[in-house]
Amino acid sequence: MKEFCKKVIEEMEQRFSFDIGDIAHKAAAVDPRYKLKGLSSVDSTQIKGALELDLAKILQKHSPTHSEAAAPSIQSSPQLSPVGKILKLAFDSSESDSSTDTDPVSMGDEINKYFSLKVVADNKDPLIWWKENENLFPNLVKLVHKYLGIPATSTPSERVFSVARNTATELRSSLTGSHVEALVFLKANKDLWISK
Structure with missing residues (x-):
């Protein structure tokens, strides 16, 4: 060991x-x-x-x-x-x-x-x-x-990939990418929308 x-x-x-x-x-x-x-x-x-x-x-x-030109590109970035x-x-x-x-x-x-x-x-x-x-x-x-923005482990991302693998199976091959993405999002975040 x-x-x-x-x-x-x-x-x-x-x-x-x-x-x-x-x-x-x-x-x-x-x-x-x-x-x-x-x-x-x-x-x-x-x-x-x-x-x-x-x-x-x-x-x-x-x-x-610091260079003023770099500031707008950081703030105007539409995708986070x-x-x-x-x-x-x-x-x-x-x-x-x-x-x-x-x-x-x-x-x-x-x-x-x-x-x-x-x-x-x-x-x-x-x-x-x-x-x-x-x-x-x-x-x-x-x-x-x-x-603190660095995940301590890769476990959460591995879980999402596992959910995606279980969602996009051979039997569901006609699902579009956006539908798979929506289904994976809902499954991964179900704790947020299921009332207890």
């Missing part, structure tokens, strides 16, 4: 240029249910520093001094991915982003303030928590968009 794990890690390091552990740590750090739980003080300091660097890069990219739509709904704010403070000192204060809060209950939805607290952390919420 150890040999298998070692081989998987080697293959992943060879194929991917990013540190998967680093991304997982950052995603856990911005999840209010976990934050820096289980990390040593050295690792916690490294993750906080990495989050500050990421936040500075994001804020620099989205600052008004499903995850993008969920994040937009969860974090869409009527306030303008021009009020965010890009001062490195305040970014560090914001990160320290976030980590000084208690960890929330495991059953609390992190996206709802961030929606409720986005005014306290206007800069840090941008990292949440980056790291």
